[in-house]
Amino acid sequence: MIEETDLGKAASEILMKNKYYLISNGVRGEVECPDFAYTDKKWILFILNQLILNSVKYKSENPKVHPYIHIYTERYGHGVRLIVEDNGTGIREEEMSRIFEKGFTGSNGRNGKKSTGMGLYLCRRLCEKLGIAIEAESVRGEGTKMILTFPVSSYLSKM
Template sequence: MKISRYIFDKWLTLIIYLVSYFIILGMAVAFKVTGNLIVAVSAVYFLMGISCLLTDYIRKKSFYDEFINNTELLDKKYLVPETLRKPDFYEGEIIYQNLYEISKSMTERVSDYSQSINDFKEYIEMWIHEVKLPISSLVLMCHNNKDNVDEKYIRQIKRLDNYADQVLYYIRSNYAENDYLLKEIELDKVIGSVLIKNKDDLLENKINVSVEECNTSVISDGKWIEFILNQIVNNSIKYKRDNTKSVIIFTAEENKKQVKLSIYDNGIGIPQKDLTRVFNKAYTGENGRKGAKSTGIGLYIVKKLCDKLGHTIDIESAPNQWTRVNIYFGKNDFYKINDGNVTKM
């Protein structure tokens, strides 16, 4: 709160104050008051006026400075009344009380809105679980009757199954910490599950898969990691190069600090201008626009889940040559492993 702006805001009060002084001065002259008395009265008059202004300024400055600073620091600015001391001047009390009522109303609205969103998420999650049952049955029936079912129907059902998974994990990613279970998992087994799930697509697209030096363990959630790897493998299949012997290679490197899992493919690659944005929500990039196959949500969910699990992920690529996705599993002495389960020390 600047004193110059405060004084400028008091211009009407100052004018009235000066007019009053000149009226008093005129009356003193009219009644032939001695000069010494006029000077003394004038000094007291101005001293009292300045004191009143300064006192009022100091009282208000303390409140408004705190109000401004707390508002700037808060992320949820509607909670600022909770951080303020009740002021000791009437104008401030009015502002404080009304801010409190506004904040209370806003908090109630936010709470109601948050509850409605959570209810909707729970309903969608339940609905996806129900929908996945007939989808899984269709996938199984198609697999058992390949000779009698057109391949295009099988592909569409698999796409539907994958999109249902994406919706489910997208919803859960907002509160993943309530769902995941950290355990010691074996990478080669998780990779094996992902490859079995995508076996038909890999065979159909004639993609050779190699798993090298992945017989190591990491601390994570097997279910979430399987979904993450499944999305990466699906992308490798989706963006393979034509007229090329396609490969997907899994490799793992381990040191004292972390385990690095790399998934390499020799597909169409990613343009350099898209590399920094592939994890952005709904970003399809040049490849997605060309093929009209991408929703731009898969890698966004993958990045979000990795962040929740405490893993790091990045992508390297050379256009029309290769792509490598790296996932880094950190090691932390803060945790210890008992019978495969992770507990805090």
């Protein structure tokens, strides 16, 4: 059901849902999302949940790094970007082109993290259905940004 969705409330809801998981892993969450987007809230919550779980699963193992997840929005032209940024292990440059493939786990997922390679694949499929672009930026050892781009009325223009 496509409706105006408060991205800040959605992000806060997912952090609250995962608060015990975040606390037990020593991960701090922060939300700065004053923007709205036309989308299906239920599926955005699913996508955000997957991105949060990945951020915690692949947090930095360096004891000097204090793990965080920062969820924020940026306006661009006639749309909004929702960004989930962490300071975790990051993704190897040579694996970036494959992270949304069905069953791809990458070196991080094969190192005892119990990965199925389905999470980001499902996120990509849902984003395609909702008319949202999803992309990743990452630096190995520094962290990852997952970016959801909501063009204004992209779904409505297809009706």
